[in-house]
Amino acid sequence: ALGNHDMNYREGGDDTSDRTFKEFFGPTYYSFNRGKAHYVVMDDVRYLGVERTYDGHISEAQLNWLAKDLQHVRKEDLLIINLHIPVHNSIKNKEELYKVLEGFTNVHIMSGHTHYNVNNINNNIFEHNHGAVCGAWWAGQICSDGTPRGYGVYEVDGNDLKWYYKPTGISRAHQISLTVDTLTNQKRLLANVWNWDPKWKIEYELDGKNMGALEQQTGSDPQAVKLNAAGKPAKGRAFTKPTQTDHLFMAHFKPEVKQVKVIATDRFGNKYTQEISA
Structure with a gap:
């Protein structure tokens, strides 16, 4: 187009x-x-x-x-x-x-x-607004919402459509980024599940124990914030600043937790996992 x-x-x-x-x-x-x-x-x-x-x-x-x-x-x-x-x-x-x-x-x-990734559903109309192959205008490896630079892959079978987001140069299995911050008397997990839509299920484990669903948030991706703070994008490209996104998921947990795992299940039953040391 x-x-x-x-x-x-x-x-x-x-x-x-x-x-x-x-x-x-x-x-x-x-x-x-x-x-x-x-x-x-x-x-x-x-x-x-x-x-x-x-x-x-x-x-x-x-x-x-x-x-x-x-x-x-x-x-x-x-x-x-x-x-x-x-x-x-x-x-x-x-x-x-x-x-x-x-x-x-x-x-x-x-x-x-837009150079970010978001799925919008309006009645029977599903809009896929795709992240960009160049990310945030070549300012780094991610788009302005933290989505890895990449593209959508679609599989048509009759009247059925299935899809996934493919990060450039990274496995299809990579569908989540994780950040853990240390706060006062607790830690905070933030998961970015960039191809999320309301039929996904986002859960997490702490040291192997299932803790249920993460809480959905709207905000800026920490990696996108860090990229912008590091002086990129250069040459006054203000339009590459971090954008607000609703595909962020959060939980708070005790400081003694050692390992965090997030399990994301898409609308087609595919499971994606990502782990991080706390």
């Missing part, structure tokens, strides 16, 4: 900003079927006529086209929509898109742009 780095600036407005993209890659929105799944690619980056100035918006022409396109798709079929800017928090007319998608029961939106 066309992104904000794929546009021509200084050539007018949004209508002309995709000229080079179309010349080399073809249309900016289209659809196709593969097996039972229906795939849609859309352009949700609107150039505002001033260099590097844009917002998230889906044109009326695209929405009208999509409504007609989906007349040929069964409501229960797997529908995968690919675009650049995330819909759930950055598209100004997102409700118009959601209106077109009403009644479809198996919708997945694939987005990027």
Whole structure:
């Protein structure tokens, strides 16, 4: 899908900003079927006529086209929509898109742009906003929410979709990062489970004893905070500062605990573990 780095600036407005993209890659929105799944690619980056100035918006022409396109798709079929800017928090007319998608029961939106990883569920619409291969703009090995730089892997079987996040250069089994801090009379565990969604189960053990579920938190990943404090990103790239995320999980425990283990079970029953010495 066309992104904000794929546009021509200084050539007018949004209508002309995709000229080079179309010349080399073809249309900016289209659809196709593969097996039972229906795939849609859309352009949700609107150039505002001033260099590097844009917002998230889906044109009326695209929405009208999509409504007609989906007349040929069964409501229960797997529908995968690919675009650049995330819909759930950055598209100004997102409700118009959601209106077109009403009644479809198996919708997945694939987005990027943010350089962090988050899953958002809105009724029957599951949006996967992916971390970036370059992390926080090459400032380190992680994205701004602590997610390792990487990409999503998706497996389609008929109308069923399964997925996982693959960190670059690291095993697929690596799905959790752990930090232990020493506080007054206690220690604190913070687990970052970057591909979490509400159907995951996050538990922990202290010295081999199961302690149940961790408490979900919203905050900044400690490694992302440390990266920024270390002087990265350089050259005034303020947009790579740590971002708030809700895929953090916390517990407090006694100082005498020696070993901590976190077990994360995803919606497909896959178990991932990570241990750290306290």
